[in-house]
Amino acid sequence: ARPRVGYFHSGKSRYRVVAEKLNSVLVDSVKSVPIVVNEKSFVYDAVVTMFIEDVGTLFVVREGGLLEGVLSRKDLLKTTLGSHDIHNLPVKVVMTRMPNVVHTTPEETVWLAAKKIIEHEVDALPVVRKVPLEDGSEGLEVIGRLSKTNITRLFVELGEGY
Amino acid sequence: ARPRVGYFHSGKSRYRVVAEKLNSVLVDSVKSVPIVVNEKSFVYDAVVTMFIEDVGTLFVVREGGLLEGVLSRKDLLKTTLGSHDIHNLPVKVVMTRMPNVVHTTPEETVWLAAKKIIEHEVDALPVVRKVPLEDGSEGLEVIGRLSKTNITRLFVELGEGY
Numbered sequence: 001a002r003p004r005v006g007y008f009h010s011g012k013s014r015y016r017v018v019a020e021k022l023n024s025v026l027v028d029s030v031k032s033v034p035i036v037v038n039e040k041s042f043v044y045d046a047v048v049t050m051f052i053e054d055v056g057t058l059f060v061v062r063e064g065g066l067l068e069g070v071l072s073r074k075d076l077l078k079t080t081l082g083s084h085d086i087h088n089l090p091v092k093v094v095m096t097r098m099p100n101v102v103h104t105t106p107e108e109t110v111w112l113a114a115k116k117i118i119e120h121e122v123d124a125l126p127v128v129r130k131v132p133l134e135d136g137s138e139g140l141e142v143i144g145r146l147s148k149t150n151i152t153r154l155f156v157e158l159g160e161g162y
Numbered sequence: 163a164r165p166r167v168g169y170f171h172s173g174k175s176r177y178r179v180v181a182e183k184l185n186s187v188l189v190d191s192v193k194s195v196p197i198v199v200n201e202k203s204f205v206y207d208a209v210v211t212m213f214i215e216d217v218g219t220l221f222v223v224r225e226g227g228l229l230e231g232v233l234s235r236k237d238l239l240k241t242t243l244g245s246h247d248i249h250n251l252p253v254k255v256v257m258t259r260m261p262n263v264v265h266t267t268p269e270e271t272v273w274l275a276a277k278k279i280i281e282h283e284v285d286a287l288p289v290v291r292k293v294p295l296e297d298g299s300e301g302l303e304v305i306g307r308l309s310k311t312n313i314t315r316l317f318v319e320l321g322e323g324y
Binding site for chain 2: 014016018020021022023050077078110117149151153156158160161
């Protein structure tokens with residue numbers, strides 16, 4: 001009878017094998033398509049987009065798909081509750097704006113992105129890549145979306161077939 | 163996100179070790195406190211509760227904490243957008259009601275609960291236990307909440323210290 005100690009031939013603990021696996025998946029392989037609204041749009045348009053696309057987080061972009069801000073379901077619910085005319089209220093007024101938008105990149109691990117989601121108490125992160133701007137500075141182009149749903153789906157996939 | 167091939171001394175693949183771990187955690191160990199509203203309350207009260215408690219899902223209960231329905235941020239956003247008087251609109255009108263409410267139990271694995279969340283496209287599940295009712299039937303008492311946030315937090319914990 002072989003002892004059921006948690007160490008393998010390789011010297012790695014069971015715990016470490018799990019942690020290693022969870023740290024090996026990159027954002028690029030699980031990210032979704034980003035749903036964006038233009039910075040010049042109004043809260044009403046944003047709410048409509050949120051329902052049509054059935055997402056909980058919208059990214060606000062300017063020309064070139066450059067990240068300007070983020071709108072959550074919570075932001076929009078708070079706004080619709082107030083006595084605002086949401087047809088004429090610009091999204092810029094209610095969004096969380098750069099540089100306060102937590103983001104991730106395709107090369108980052110899902111684990112690190114998940115840690116950001118928990119620490120900053122958000123539902124999703126924009127997946128971005130740096131692009132050089134004409135004025136010599138850098139912008140962040142939105143190329144994807146990583147949400148708690150993607151992480152939950154990954155959790156299900158990794159535990160499948162047990 | 164495909165597991166690397168690699169068999170251990172024990173004959174278990176790396177993949178299987180990970181799947182086994184993800185299937186070993188029970189809902190009871192990661193669940194949160196449930197935030198509930200009474201079935202007789204109005205949509206306005208529900209929205210206020212959602213903001214005060216900062217949750218994305220509310221459970222609607224009747225006497226004894228028995229599950230009657232669920233309200234999501236999406237349900238409430240849709241309702242506040244409409245031309246309803248939310249001070250006089252009962253939550254019963256807009257909630258998803260039993261028996262259509264997907265739920266979990268403390269003894270179920272987080273993996274199975276996560277699979278329900280993905281398959282039914284919800285953000286959270288009520289954690290329930292069966293209780294006998296006076297008429298001989300069974301009710302579901304709400305004793306917790308399991309959300310995508312709990313699962314994301316578990317994902318972060320399992321990958322910690324790598």
